[in-house]
Amino acid sequence: MLHSFQNGNKSKRRNCAGRMEAGKRENSTDYNRSIKRRKTITLAQKVDILNRKARGDKNCMISRDLDLHEATIRRIISRKDQIMEKCKAASGCLALQSHGRNRSLCMIRMEHLLSLWIEECNKKELVLRKQTVQAKALQLFSQVRKERNETKSKETFSASKGWYSGFMKRLKSQGVAKLREADSTNDAATEVPEGKAKTRKSGRIDDLEEILSMVEVLKQKIANADYDDVRCMKVIQEVDKAFLPYKRMRKEKKKIKVEQILPD
Structure with missing residues (x-):
């Protein structure tokens, strides 16, 4: 009799544990379903909300029309000065802000x-x-x-x-x-002659990487120092054109290195 009583208690505990586990799974599923993705509100939309508020529209009406939480509308209205300052900085180029947050x-x-x-x-x-x-x-x-x-x-x-x-x-x-x-494919620079390409095989890729990285730093310094935009752009174009053979050399060496690694 004692044995049957103990078995009954064990089965009750198992049933109770099973119901609790099932409840947890249901709650977890409901929670995951209730999660909402954050909406991206562009600067143009924020300006539209401020304009509607200025016309006298109520927060609840704006919230319903735009399918946004009313707290979001209030937060945008409270940041009116900051939003208008961004519009002023853009100087009418509002489209440049329409995709970001x-x-x-x-x-x-x-x-x-x-x-x-x-x-x-x-x-x-x-x-x-x-x-x-x-x-x-x-x-x-x-x-x-x-x-x-x-x-x-x-x-x-x-x-x-x-x-x-x-x-x-x-x-x-x-x-x-x-x-x-x-167009990089139709660049004015000439192709590297075959004889010169063979002599370059003795060099190292690391040296070329260092040279080309220094070129990028040089172009950045030119852009920061030269106040004449047209002249600066022409100089950078000439630098790119002058160092194009080195970029091709790097490409050749990488290709040779891959061919050496790959089995026949």
Whole structure:
């Protein structure tokens, strides 16, 4: 009798544990389903919210029309001065902000100035390289930080490939004419002769990498030091053209290195 009583208690405990585990799984599933993704609110949308509030629309009405939480509307309204300052920094180029979130005033102003510079280059029918645009962006970013007395700010900007790709998309949405980019496949530099290519095989890839990295530093220094944009751009183009054989040499050596590693 005692044995059957103990077995009954064990089965009750197992059933209770099973129900608790099932409840946890259901609660976990419900919790995961209830998670909402954060919505991206562009600067243009924030300005629209402020304009509607200025016209007398109530927060609940704006919230319902835009499918946003009312607390989000209140937070945007409370940051009116900061939002309008960003618009002023953009100077009408609101399309440059339509794809980002929490972009700094320095970035907004820099991209606006960069877009104006590209428009001037297009009018002069100047061909631009990706590296030239990136160098100009770094120069303008440093200039804007000095103008705003934010040199001690922790914000960094490296004009990366990702930023360049995003900036080109924003530039297109703004309606700026297509950038006149140089075609690397049809460059004016001549092909490397076969005899010279053989003599270069004795060099090291590390040396070439060091030389080319120094060239990039040199172009950055030129962009920061020269106040004449057109002259600066032409000098950087000439530097790129002069060092193109070294880039091809590096490509050759990497190809040779891969062929040596791969089995026959």
